[in-house]
Amino acid sequence: MKLHFHGACRTVTGSCFLLETAQGKVLVDCGMVQGSKTERELNYRDFPFRPQEIDALILTHAHIDHSGLIPKLCKGGFDGPIYTIAATADLCSIMLPDSGHIQEMEVEQLNHRNRSKGKETLEPIYTFDDATACLTQFRPVAYHQWITVLPDLKLRFWNAGHLLGSASAEIETTASKAGEKPTRLLFSGDIGTHAKLLEEGAEGPSDIDHLICETTYGGTDRSDMDDDSRRALLLQEITEAKHRKGPLLIPSFAVERTQELLVDIFSLIESGQIPPCPIFIDSPLATRASEIFARHASEIRNGDLLMRAMQEKNVRFTETREQSMAISRIGGFHIIISASGMCEAGRIRHHLKDWLWRPEATVLLVGYQANGSLGRTLLEGTRHVRMMGSEIEVKATIRSMDVYSGHADAPELLEWVKARAPIKGSIFLVHGEAEPQNAFQQTLQKTLHATPVCIPSLDESYDIDGRSATLAQNQTRPRLDPAIAGSKDWNNDFTQLIFELKQAVHHESDEKGRAKLIRKIRQALDSH
Ligand SMILES: [Zn+2]
Known part of the structure; x- marks a missing residue:
């Protein structure tokens, strides 16, 4: 069996792994690459495999960096089943068409500029219609249920506690030689934290051969965070933003992060710690996602609190572009939660354009900001940004509170890995930038002395034979210089x-x- 690492190598986006057995080819995740322009260009290029040769796709969760290239895969000829948890299929039914819409809008804007400069025009990676078409291939399954994916490969999902419907994928492949035991692999997907407001803790099987493990926060310890301490930090940020007398802009992922923020702000209002104020959820995707959360409220932690927050009279879910633009005319303190979380797309961009140059405004970054993204640029204190064709001097106060992460920190990740013991083969570290990956590699080597821990680079392939995993002889040329992944570009x-x-x-x-x-x-x- 061969395992190819086609994404999330030394970086946190573009998750994509290809498993080749004697009977077929299966992909685990097919994510979009985010981050620097050089990295994002990968999304436009051909896949390093032929989509029509893929027999099935296993999807760990709905985040775009795991699911975002599914429509491209289907458009390219993949017509097999997409196995995923039911809530993930629900979320993808809104997130993928939304992503298609964003691709169309971005390419339209870019082509407008290209045409005026006499340059060639581009095609979107995929459209709203392409994304809608691929939804018929989704096969929703339940946690803990074994599914036969190929004659020699079966699958079982475990709750990863990271996002509504998120899962780790346990894969068992039949031995190619008689008398040998099957090989068991576990793809962690993204692992949630214990302090997650709307999710239960991550689980998983024990006794596996190879673990492919995320490492987003592999170098961070945030173990003192719980609902109260997180709300205390948010209270401080809201109070300070209120003193500046302008809006508090919160760029946020539309799915789950927005609902978490809403629940926390609502809790602060309900407990009288902040006075009621206008709260705008200005993202059509966040509105749709909130409806899906409401539908699955009984499956999540604090589902009742979320339902109450959504019905609070100061909370407004804006729908149309006109309603969104009208928010700009509001003066004084108000809260706008809008997508995207890294400020790379969506309605947050017009709010940033309106407010970044004004000292009374506050921007609160609450999520992971990939290297090279506008969010990271702001976080690093740049005083000047270029967006939507104009240059803007940043005078707004830029704040961040990195406590809403959906990812386990290093001690939680270690605890999760240890609970999978015995791990008889190798551990592969993916989905992390170089620093946390190196830190987590050292942590694991100190704890699990005998288990090899490797950090694959983009497009690297490994031969998996029972418990042994070795770098394959015939490596294809990586699509990107490994030094570029996860860093700023020119x-x-x-x-x-x-x-x-x-x-x-x-x-x-x-x-x-x-x-x-x-x-x-x-x-x-x-x-x-
Ligand atoms: Zn995720």
Whole structure:
């Protein structure tokens, strides 16, 4: 059997793993790549495998970095079943068409600019219609139920406690030689934290051969966080934002994070710690997702609290673009929760454009910000951003509270891995940037002395033979230089350089000085 790592290698997005057995090919997740422009370009390129050769897809959860390229896969010829938990299928039924819509909008904007510059136009990765079409391939299954995926491969899902419907995928493959035991692999998916407001703790099987484990927070310890301490931090942020007298903008993932924030803000209002204030959930996707959460309220922790929060009279779910634009006319303190969480798309961008340059506004980043994303750029304190064709000087207060993560921290992750013992083969670390991965590799090596722990790079393949996993002989050329994954690319540096050049030119006191500086820059370019 061969295991190919086609995504989430030394980075947190684009999860995609290909398992090749004697009887067929199965993908685990087919996620979109987020982060720097160079990395995102991978989404436009061909898959490193032929979609029509894939027999089935196993989907761990609905987040776009795990599911986002499914419509592209289907459009490319994959017509097999997509096995996933029922709530994940429900969430994908809104998230994938929404993602298709975003692709169409982004490409339309880009093509508008390209046309005006005489450049070639692009096709969207997939459209709303492509995404809607692939929904017929979903086969919802329940936790703990064995499913035969291929004649020599079966699957069972375990609750990963990370998101509504999230799962770890246990895979058992039949031995190719008579008398040998089957091989058991466990793909962690994303593992939730114990402090998760709307999810129960992660579970999983024990006694496996190989573990493919996420490491998003493999280097972080946040064990002191619970509902009360998280709400105390949020209370402080809301109080400070209120003093600035402008809006509190919270870029948030539409699914689960928005509902968690809503429940926490509602709890603070209900307990009288903050006075009632207008709260806008300004994301059509968040509105749809909230409806799905309401439908599954009995399956989640604090489902009753969420139902009450959704019915609170100060909470408004905006639908149309006009309603969204109208929020800009509201003065004074109010709260806007809008997608996307890393500020890369969605309605949050027009709110940021309206407010980033005003000192009374506060932006509160509550989620993971991938390297190279606008959210990370703001978090790192840049005073200048380029968005929607204009340059904006950042005067708003940028705050962050990284306590809403859906991911287990290092001690929780270690506890989860230990509960899977015995792990008789290897552990592969995926879905993490270099620093947390190296930290978690060391932690595991100290704890589980005999188990090899490796960190695969993009498009690397391993031969799995029972308990042994070895780097395959014939490696294909990776689609990206491994050094690029998870880091900033030249686009980020270039934007900064343009900004610095403009500043330098403007700081010259007169026309003569500016002309001299421009001449010098030209000379530097010519001598290059
Ligand atoms: Zn996730």
